[in-house]
Amino acid sequence: MSNTKMTIREMCDAFDVTPRTLRFYEAKELIFPERQGQKRLFGKRDRARLKLILRGKRFGFSLEEIRQLLDLYHMDDQQQTQLARTYEIARERLADLEARRDEMTEAIDDLRAQLKWGEKMIASVSTARNAAE
Amino acid sequence: MSNTKMTIREMCDAFDVTPRTLRFYEAKELIFPERQGQKRLFGKRDRARLKLILRGKRFGFSLEEIRQLLDLYHMDDQQQTQLARTYEIARERLADLEARRDEMTEAIDDLRAQLKWGEKMIASVSTARNAAE
DNA sequence: ACACAGCTTGACGTTAACGTAAGTTCGACG
């Protein structure tokens, strides 16, 4: 299914990014493709991480912030000593996200109100031709 | 009330930005402070716009995108000829915002699920000491 | 008159997130 390793080009086509971007993310240790000789091979884990990276970018996070978040999603079993601490951080991040979403909802409501005003303007312009107060 | 014009420093203190940032935004035509002689004076409109700018930044919009959005909020009465077109654009932007918010909600749910998994791990680690499958 | 605090305008520096170009390497194919 989605078990097959993908080449860099397949990745680019699938996620609509450039090779440069994938190599850059690897250099920044956001993804860890295997090597078959010279070439990179991207597995399931890398695809999952890339998906999260692109999502994070749409939310306005920096790559460094995204790297932190990725570490929360992909904890390897070594780090269980710091699990509690990690959990703390994750809770904070979650709070951040929720705050942002609420603020975004507010912005949406604002814009929506603005649009209603716009509707009235359009109506008044198309019927008569007076300025509103 | 909030009718008084503010100096650049008052603005900086109020919004936690640097003078450089405000001048930069003016240069990019995001805000339009008056001049009293040499100095800038920021009125109610500029404060409203700055608030939207900072909000937009938290959402991950570029300053150029934000400028477009600001034009939707602050339509001066000249542009009513293009009102319908503006309205179109605003609807698209609104759809963007809603899509982003929904995606963010999804991300929140994901992270929350991850945290529940984390809780279990903490519990199992604190009581016994076996690796989960 | 003088100092000085605060604002101004350049102008150059910096960081993040890639783009782009130049040259190398490697497996497949005629």
Place this chain on the structure above:
DNA sequence: CGTCGAACTTACGTTAACGTCAAGCTGTGT
């Protein structure tokens, strides 16, 4: 064996969004 295309490395270029520093104006207190 030659070469062709795809992926690789190295390295310099670019854009956005400011930071920082120098040098000059301006009002205000002493």
